[in-house]
Amino acid sequence: MSDDDDILMMSLTDALTCVLAASVALFLIFVVFIKLVPSAASSSGSSSMSRMRSAVAADLKSGDSTALLRITSSDCSTIDGLTVGDTADDSWVIRSSQIGGSYCARLARLREGLIKPIYVISSSMPGSAMSMHLEVGSEGWPQSSAFPLDPNRFVACSGGRVVLALIHNDDDYITAPTNAGCP
Secondary structure (H helix, E strand, O other): OOHHHHHHHHHHHHHHHHHHHHHHHHHHHHHHHHHHOOOHHHHHHHHHHHHHHHHHHHHHHHOOOOEEEEEEEOOHHHHHOEEEOOOHHHEEEEEEEEOOEEEEEEEEEEOOOOOOOEEEEEOOOOOOOEEEEEEEOOEEEOOOOOEEOOHHHOEEOHHHOEEEEEEOOOOOOEEOOOHHHOO
């Protein structure tokens, strides 16, 4: 072996050592990130829930409502016949025509926030799917999209009226109605 071969072997050994050290360093950095920043996907639901709880708690404490409920459907006649608690003066209907058809939404400002349970009542059985979205302060529930209402859980009342949902300051905020919502 000549001196040139020794220099080449030494350079190759140094390069492999540096590569090994760099890969160990990157692995340790990766492990630290996993420990310090757990999966954002698993915690996003719980963090949105905690932000919503904080917003509801602030709303309840202040007594000044900042809650807004949006109910959406392609059945505009049902949207027109909705009653949301006692929000007759603070409720608006928005109509939108799109390529897929027309859609309507009722926006209702909840005067007393979520201090007491609020029932959403329709004058008749809805003819198409409906969804709801609740905003308290700057937080929305559900966070990513509107909450679809299950027609199998609607409560029919005497006189043809139908209770669609119950809004309250519990963990789910928008839940299935009860007979107590019948007028």
